[in-house]
Amino acid sequence: MSTSAKETNAELAAQYWQAGEDIHDAKANVALPIDKIWPDRQFTSRLVNPANRRKMTVIIVGTGLAGGAAAATLGEAGYRVENFCYQDSPRRAHSIAAQGGINAAKNYKYDGDSVYRLFYDTVKGGDYRARETNVYRLAAVSANIIDQCVAQGVPFAREYGGLLDNRSFGGVQVQRTFYARGQTGQQLLIGAYQALERQVNAGTVHMHTRHEMVELIVADGRARGIVTRDMVTGKIEEWFADVVVLATGGYGNVFFLSTNAMGCNATATWRAHRKGAFFGNPCFTQIHPTCIPVHGENQSKLTLMSESLRNDGRIWVPKKAEDCEKDPRQIPEQDRDYYLERIYPSFGNLVPRDIASRQAKYRCDEGLGVGPKVKEVDSDGTEHMRSRGVYLDFSEAIQRLGKDAVEKKYGNLFDMYQRITDENPYEVPMRIYPAVHYTMGGLWVDYDLQSTIPGLFVCGEANFSDHGANRLGASALMQGLADGYFVLPNTITDYLADSPKFPKVDTKHPAAILARQDVESRVNKLLSIGGERTVDSIHKELGHIMWEYCGMERNEAGLVKAIGLIRNLRKEFWTNVKVTGVNEELNQTLERAGRLADFLELGELMCIDALHRRESCGGHFRAESQTEEGEALRHDDTYQYVAAWEWTGEGHKPVLHKEPLIYKSIQVKQRSYK
């Protein structure tokens, strides 16, 4: 690639963003060896004495693995915790849907695993776009998570000897993944939920279900509270605290169709962004390779199947387009293309998610996809009917291991597949296709997990911190629980140590009055438009734009076009959306409209971020930057940094701050899974 391919032309830059000053983490002492940094930070972080803790209030938004674990742990420590979630119970947070497992550097399999190897795999898997100090800490505390969960009664899979079982997962060569059948997320979340309910019982945590955070209160330069809307009564209310923690998950629903839950949204993080929290790497989204293909126009969400399926299933498409409509069982071995095994002989079907996803897209683009055809409009405006699916075949595994063994391992996933598609995967190969699954980007945080707003901490998927440009399988659960149980409770004390000096804040503070007014005027505006289009129809349109131009493959012309389309769509939304009902009732249309309003702004920033990064890395594949074999080509000399975006107001260009990534403990390489 020539130099011109990697450097964004200045005209484009001037049109969409402004350059800002570099940004740095100031909390980790990088002069120390990497394994000494976390113990050092735990020691230098100031403490709060137990008698003072009960006078301090911590707001935590979200009750998933990160939020639930943090709320329980801070409750145990004796703080007053106000915990919020939009669901009807904290046990419903979307962490529950994670299936495959959780990584930990226990080395119980004695296969060469270590903290360093987990760290190495995570940084490499993230394509060298994560901060090494944070990732090392994640690997270091991973073993404690398993201990904690087992003590809580989480029923991880065990061997007959009574010890814990492990399996391997995409992108690595050791067996370090702990699992609980296909419901690891559920079991871990129930563990955190039970710890949380124990604190509710103890009176340290106050739980507010069906409450949606709709604004952040920043008073005198610090995050001091939030505004919520009670989703049953519509009551808008201010809450105040010494510190605010967001653990509100990712923004995959910007694509409308994703594997996220229906309610997952970016409102909390986006409202914080508008109040001064920088947004890190928003274009880094993960497309998961093993999802059930789209069935039609009225589909509301996509269903993921654990990629543990790739351990025993073999992925293929017919070699000849004329075979695509045939019963796959009738296609002889020599006419099948096991393309991952062919292109990546050493990792085969276990290549990282971004590679597996993109290869599936290419096969379908070439007309070798299988399953029902769906109508697609290409960027040149032409319409095509294409099959979007590839086979995931267990016939060889069933022969090798027997049907019973396969059923034991994957039974619930097979059942789920059959229920949704009405096809029996023991008989006919599954059909899979990639779907939006996880967002590596999120609010920028330092080593303490503090955002650029003092007193606003961000945990779990909501922050940008640990996965770089691509997340490895079984690492999301690890990060959520690491942040919630082991990182935040140690770092937040350093901030809280100063809180007795904070000025008092209540509903009469100008910042609180303003925040409340903003919320009320937004709600009133949404209810008064009275246009023609439903919220979902606009959301679907946004999703199409994002998937087409900011999905698995991106290019300059497409991203520029997408930004224009999103701006027009935003205008359409604010002048032509139809929101029925009133505020003072349970109004699900109003809830969705508020979330979509924020997605319509975030979607634009994602495209701008994708436009500015003229390199391919991890989940971000720029067509302009690939090797001769069509693999992702990074440009470390130009783009080895975190893009931290600053909000400058509606209709104003965001400011790009760069956090240079310096790797002292790992050698930066071009990723290769061949």
Place this chain on the structure above:
Amino acid sequence: MKINLRIWRQHNGKEQGRLVQYSLDGVSGDMSFLEMLDLLNEQLTEKGEDPVAFDSDCREGICGQCGVVINGVPHGGQGVAQPVRTTTCQLHMRSFADGSTITIEPWKAAAFPVLRDLIVDRSALDRVIEAGGYISVNTGAAPDAHAVQINKKRSDRAFDAATCIGCGACVAACPNGSAMLFTSAKITHLAMLPQGQPERVLRVKRMVGEQDALGFGGCTNIGECAAVCPKGIPLESISQLNRDLIASLFKHDGKDD
């Protein structure tokens, strides 16, 4: 296909509700039951009517947020021609014949007041867990995960009980409005594990006591709960709870145990 619907509409907890008829065209067999309701809501919204409020979140059958009574059966899976063990969100329209009439109501139980249309307040289930459905171990206080080996059979039994998603279908199906299957699932999960033993006696007393105080009915072994449970929590869990409860009566409120 075309479907006729009779849906419970109730503006809020204070007002009376009633069944309202709708007819819906363009339903495909591949749609999930909730996608069918999405389609209805899109059409109602376009007409300027209030859409039907219903709960759902993951739509993968795991979060437990969805749940309505379909033709008299919680989650509906046991009431269709080819019965399936499922949550509402994983029931598909191919289970219904073209032209059929479907009645949709909220969970009906004294402990679950209606909030709007098909949405009820199930927070009483959280209160039951709060009363003792946990193992008391603070963060950071855990020994190494391999310090205690656990018999695989018992571990598997703990797992079977731990698959409960807290959807409340068992309560809705029970003529007594009892939460015994829900409570016993947690009792069994924790009773099977060595880590759950120290609080075992106290736990069962507290959880059952709380359940009674919250207005859930008593169990008379009817078994409707286990029949509709989307996760197949076995009825034997209730026997386990009863055994533990009876044993606890001979012990000093558990604290000295």
